[in-house]
Amino acid sequence: MATIAAATPEIVQPKVNPIHLTDTAVSKVREIMATQDPLPAGLRIGVVGGGCSGFQYSMSFENQSGMMDKVFSFDSLKVFVDATSLMYLNGCVVDYVETLEAAGFKFENPNTKSTCGCGSSFSV
Template sequence: MATATAAITPDSANIPVTETKATPLNMTPAAIAKVREIMATQDPIPAGLRVGVVGGGCSGFQYSMAFENQSGMMDKVFTYDGLKVFIDATSLMYLNNCIVDYVETFEAAGFKFENPNVKSTCGCGSSFSV
């Protein structure tokens, strides 16, 4: 599970304490490595990756991934091994406890979302409902 860290200074002491908290979205090392590899080919290199949920598809919702140069006002920003990931507040509800992986097989390669919140998916596998 990926974690985010934040430095906190307690009122009673001037010693910084690091608090580790779980992130709502988990990215596997393979997914992080592939995103970094693709980002390195972009000009200019983006600030991070936006992961979201948008309306559409046969079942009602689809996952989206896109590079961004900066976060939006309503975004939550998470860092995974140095990779910044931006998620808007609405998408965050649907992505809670979701795992993003990068999978390569003989037939295909791509990002795979494992989402415990999904109640059903469509036949093509690219959309879902909650």
């Protein structure tokens, strides 16, 4: 009598993006994108040198990705991140917040060692 081995299902870990945009941030980006003519292909998020702590976040609209970009999708919103910026943004969560004092995009980055007093720049 032959024994039949039960097939062991393959365990597949969900792919986790190294950067995450909250639903609120995606909604706000889409709202702003809708006012652009022509409609951009997606959002570029990056890290650039500058500010009093060394680095600043940058956000801009793009019509296409670059050769060295990683492209992430959040509810079909394309987000382009260059390879160098991705090193600094790994694990970062981007949210959109509105308070009585201000409204804007907020970066929660586990890689930062310190931020400046105004919160617009950081160091790693």
